[in-house]
Amino acid sequence: MTAPPSETIRAALAEAASRLGASTVDVAVERPRDPTHGDLATNLALTLAKALAEKPRAIAERLVANIQLPSGLVRKMEIAGPGFINFFLAEAQVVGALPALLAAGSTYGRSDVGQGRPVNVEFVSANPTGPLHVGHGRQAALGDAIASLLEWTGWRVSREFYYNDGGGQITNLAHSVQARIAQLRGRTVAIPEGGYHGEYIREIAERYLAAHPKDAGGADLDAIRRFAVEALREEQDRDLQAFGVRFDVYSLESALYTDGKVDETERRLVAAGHTYEKDGARWLRTTDFGDDKDRVMRKSAEKGGDYTYFVPDVAYHVTKWERGFTRAINVQGADHHGTVLRVRVGLQALEMGIPDGYPEYVLHQMVTVMRGGEEVKISKRAGSYLTIRDLVDEVGRDAVRYFFLMRKSDTHFVFDVDLAKSQTEENPVFYVQMAHARMSGIFRVAARDPESVQAIGADLSSLTQPEEIELIKELAEFPETVQRAAAALEPNRLTTYLEGLARVAHAWYHKYRVLGEPEEAARLVLARAVRQVLANGLTLLGIRAPERM
RNA sequence: GCGCCCGUAGCUCAGGUGGAUAGAGCAGCAGCCUUCUAAGCUGUUGGUCGGAGGUUCGAGUCCUCCCGGGCGCACCA
Structure with a gap:
């Protein structure tokens, strides 16, 4: 080459x-x-x-x-x-890109800029206190696509899910289920202040009673907690499966306690000299590292003496570093942006050589869902939910993924359900998939396997129409687009590219015929190249490239 | 009050890390449908890039201030 x-x-x-x-x-x-x-x-x-x-x-x-x-x-x-x-x-230069493209086939667009270095991508990381909602969906699509972009550019990627199964919210969950159990037993007990009201809590209560006949009174809070967490983790797994997202590693906050990682982190912070005692609590002097005030890391005795959430968070990131991930990327909702500084500061205070930009963060803004021109209201407290699985069932996995990826993560996103379901070219997923299906249709009618079309030896000099030259130039930009999208951690650059490519491809398809024309051989090469790049881009993003619509 | 993010055509958004005359889709307007999918196609109208300064050969992009919107600012996670 x-x-x-x-x-x-x-x-x-x-x-x-x-x-x-x-x-x-x-x-x-x-x-x-x-x-x-x-x-x-x-x-x-x-x-x-x-x-x-x-x-x-x-x-x-x-x-x-x-x-x-x-x-x-x-x-x-x-x-x-x-x-x-x-x-x-020169036009021959432009057309000359096609043989290499076809030769690379499904690997066209891959590169080695990452040089096999390891990177950890953490996303979703929902508390096991309820089903996954649409916000988690945006995060799942983003995290998975970012991980794929890094894979395509030569990084060794590990996808990781972190369960916050240790904190006060879990206790809260257990009390909520316990209250429902009591209600099922005919007693009038209120859901605790700030507790979980969703219908799924009642279902868990019912299932707990069925599985634990010995605890008909719901007295065993610890058993209830374990049961509820387990049930919700399974539930979330099913949601993610429906969405086609897989993880390489699941980490549990509770394990950080039982392994002693949290205690160890506290010891190291104390040893590094950035802590002090005040009002019966232990504080981390985060102001040494740019925070606007110091933070409590261990509560006073009258507040229970527990660690605050950020100590296990820091301990968790230490494990990422110690597992060899010199690069770590966290995909989170922007409502958690306050934790960014604190985790980084905690890692700096340990003085163990972790770079100060570690981990990197991709924060995404909120999602609202529109149906029939009206906003679908979601209230976690009242238990009115639109889960990721509801959305997938209604509009399909491909559309959900594409929609969540087509906008920059740091802008508020309005999910238009009607558009996502629409089978017209106004719908960007449909538009891009349709371009792929059209290219495939040419080969179907010709009764030829696209793979059998080779550029080597074919006379490509008949590809002279302006649309054809433009199309080839567009195809040639795919590898660089993937690299830029990966470098910026912005999958939306790829959807934007695919829409542009689809636009040129549709225009070409409408204006020129392939089969039965003198240029047939050369145009088949171009059609195969377009089909290949569309398929590569869609596949990278976890979206199907259909043969027909 | 402090911090982070956003503000680009009527609407939804791009804008490749500072480049030339600002780019798509939808809507609007004017034409077009016997083909490998009309589930459309072609052309066209539309902009003080929220505002004001600054940095330099050059700013939608970088810096400062202001306005408007979102999200955070616990011994909750």
């Missing part, structure tokens, strides 16, 4: 610049937004203006006069605007 045109041009520009007497500089070769500005462009003359004490356009002219490019690469060079140099690639 030869170097991509942008690299060749970059090197040639650097050489031309040194011929002009410029000391070594970074040469930027970018794709202009406006296609009339060529396929590639450089601002080199502008950045050299100061050093050479010369007008940018004059420098540009000398660069163009001095540059040496292999023949057949560039069809035209022009100087434009304040001093940009625009390069127009």
Whole structure:
């Protein structure tokens, strides 16, 4: 494989610049937004203006006069605007991308920028106190897609789910179930203050009674707690399964206590000298690390003497570090952004060489659901719920995933149920999948296996229509798009790309026929390439690429 | 009050880590449907990028302040 045109041009520009007497500089070769500005462009003359004490356009002219490019690469060079140099690639160059694309097949778009380094991606991490709601759905889609993007760019990824099964919310859950049990036994007992009211609590109470005939009175709070947590974990697993999300590792907060990791973390923090006692509690001096006030890490005796939540959180991240994850990414709801600083500060206070940006965070904003032009109200306290499984059942897994991925995570997201269900091209998932199905349809009608179509040996010179050249350029951008999306941890860049590619593909499909045309052989190559890239992009995001709709 | 995020066409949103005249879809307007899927297609109207300063050759993008919206600010998690 030869170097991509942008690299060749970059090197040639650097050489031309040194011929002009410029000391070594970074040469930027970018794709202009406006296609009339060529396929590639450089601002080199502008950045050299100061050093050479010369007008940018004059420098540009000398660069163009001095540059040496292999023949057949560039069809035209022009100087434009304040001093940009625009390069127009020869069409044969563009079409030349197809053989490598087909040869790579389902691996086209993969790269090795991660070099096999390990990365831990933690997401969902819901408390086992209720079913997974739509917010968790956004997180599941995001986390899974980010993990896949990292895999595609050469990272060794571990997907991890962390159960907060140790804190006060779990006690709260146990008391709520206990109250329901009492109600089932005919006693009038209120759900405790701040407790869980959902219908699922009653179901758990019923199942507990059926499974524990010896505790008909519901006196064994510990047994109730274990039972409820177990039941809800199974429930959440089923939700995630329906959504097609799998994890490599499940970590339990409770295990951090039984393993002594929490105690050990406290000891290390004390040893590092960033703690003090006040009002009967033990504090961590987080202000040493940029927090606006110090935080209690162990409550006073009259408050129970427990650790506050962030000590196990810190202990948990220590285990990630000690398990060899030099990189860790946490996907969380933005309502937890307060914990970001505290976890990082706790890790810094341990002074064990963990970098201060560890772990990285991807925070997502809230989700609201619209149906029939009205907001679907969700209230956890009142127990009115729209679970991730409800949503998947109603609109389908592909649409749910795609919708959660198509917007930047840090903007509030409105999930339009009617649009997601719509079988028209206004629906972006349908639009992209349809493009794949159309390409597949060509091969179905031709009664040919797409895999049997090869670019090597095929005469691609008949691919000369502007739509075809544009389509191939779009296909060639896929690997870089994957890399940029992975680097930014933004899957929405990929959905945006896929919609753009689908748009060009639909336009081409409508304007030109493939079968029975003189260009059939070459166009079959292009159709296979389009189908392949659409399939790769969709598969990466966990969405099906259907043969027909 | 303090911190984080958001503000781009009538609506929903892109905008590749500072580039050239701001980009899509929907809605609107004008045309078009005998084909491998019309479950549409083509063309077109529409913008003081919330506001004001600043940084520099160049700002939707970076910095400061202000306005508007969301989310946090516990010995809850």
